[in-house]
Amino acid sequence: MQELVRKNIWELKPYSCARDEFRGRVANVFLDANESPYNSGYNRYPDPLQENLKKMIAPLKHVSEDEIFLGNGSDEAIDLVYRVFCEPRVDNVVAMAPSYGMYEVCANINDVEYRKVLLDEHYQIHADDMLKATDEHTKVMWLCSPNNPTGNDIDRREVKRILDEFQGVVVVDEAYGDFSELRSLRELVRMYPRLIVLNTFSKAWASASVRLGMAFAQPEIIALFNKVKYPYNVNNLTQQYAIELLSDIEKLERWIRDIKRERNNLLPSLKEVKCVKQVYPTNANFVLVKVTDANRIYNFLVDRGIVVRNRNNVQLCGDCLRITIGNKQENNEMLAALRSF
Ligand SMILES: *Cc1c(COP(=O)(O)O)cnc(C)c1O
Numbered sequence: 001m002q003e004l005v006r007k008n009i010w011e012l013k014p015y016s017c018a019r020d021e022f023r024g025r026v027a028n029v030f031l032d033a034n035e036s037p038y039n040s041g042y043n044r045y046p047d048p049l050q051e052n053l054k055k056m057i058a059p060l061k062h063v064s065e066d067e068i069f070l071g072n073g074s075d076e077a078i079d080l081v082y083r084v085f086c087e088p089r090v091d092n093v094v095a096m097a098p099s100y101g102m103y104e105v106c107a108n109i110n111d112v113e114y115r116k117v118l119l120d121e122h123y124q125i126h127a128d129d130m131l132k133a134t135d136e137h138t139k140v141m142w143l144c145s146p147n148n149p150t151g152n153d154i155d156r157r158e159v160k161r162i163l164d165e166f167q168g169v170v171v172v173d174e175a176y177g178d179f180s181e182l183r184s185l186r187e188l189v190r191m192y193p194r195l196i197v198l199n200t201f202s203k204a205w206a207s208a209s210v211r212l213g214m215a216f217a218q219p220e221i222i223a224l225f226n227k228v229k230y231p232y233n234v235n236n237l238t239q240q241y242a243i244e245l246l247s248d249i250e251k252l253e254r255w256i257r258d259i260k261r262e263r264n265n266l267l268p269s270l271k272e273v274k275c276v277k278q279v280y281p282t283n284a285n286f287v288l289v290k291v292t293d294a295n296r297i298y299n300f301l302v303d304r305g306i307v308v309r310n311r312n313n314v315q316l317c318g319d320c321l322r323i324t325i326g327n328k329q330e331n332n333e334m335l336a337a338l339r340s341f
Pocket of ligand 1: 072073074075076100144148173175199200201202203208211212213
């Protein structure tokens with residue numbers, strides 16, 4: 001692990017916050033953090049390691065608490081991967097393409113070379129192609145399953161080959177994993193010390209606005225993330241909200257079931273629409289659709305107050321729109337507008 005981590009990060013002595021120092025003991029007079037004593041509801045700093053929340057997440061995700069990192073959206077975890085493992089202007093990463101845009105943006109911000117490996121005509125990866133793109137400075141490989149914007153699961157055999165053969169860190173972003181029938185790769189974290197799996201509160205858990213992302217990995221990687229993150233990266237409103245949300249698991253399961261049902265209803269109808277040339281298979285809460293003229297249809301929909309994502313300019317996604325599965329009424333409205341084009 002030491003060989004993979006940037007030297008300055010490996011040697012970093014992290015900021016020690018006031019609450020860290022007394023941890024584990026009991027107190028009722030807090031004069032250690034220069035907080036206000038007036039109970040505004042928010043006068044105290046939040047738990048820097050979000051322990052109560054992690055206690056609720058651990059059994060849900062079948063991991064232990066020290067295998068969880070929580071951040072200000074998955075985007076924080078994505079950025080931390082670069083800051084922990086990639087030496088600017090020296091190291092590089094390899095990523096399947098097209099995929100989620102933040103991997104590349106964070107590479108550019110951190111001045112790290114980003115090597116794209118194009119998916120095949122079924123939007124699948126091939127481990128050989130990914131491995132061929134690596135060199136001795138490749139620290140990280142980015143995989144996303146189900147993939148955004150294509151919607152499909154990535155072939156498990158290829159992922160396992162990468163895990164077995166690539167010597168760097170493998171990140172598998174499962175932001176949409178709850179909508180897939182495949183088992184989560186979280187269950188492989190105990191076997192692969194260089195695997196990081198990303199999940200988020202933003203999609204299936206219907207909480208994009210509170211900004212809460214999860215990374216799962218062995219405790220050594222989690223400890224590196226905790227060392228580099230801002231001390232109070234997840235605010236207390238978000239922690240409290242998430243604890244409340246997770247106290248009703250049946251509600252979360254119902255949301256996921258309902259989206260999958262709506263997806264199953266929508267796909268056959270989409271295929272019947274005249275301006276739709278292809279509906280790609282999806283295991284996510286969105287569907288990629290090839291249409292006759294993506295730019296015109298995108299604007300036509302916007303004129304009717306319906307916003308979808310125009311992916312026309314994305315490699316391998318010419319004339320494609322990415323359409324999120326909404327509720328029944330929203331989906332029907334979108335369908336009716338498409339039919340009237
Ligand atoms: C939406 C999405 C996320 C979520 O990011 P947050 O910062 O947690 O909202 C992560 N990865 C992918 C591929 C996504 O599409």
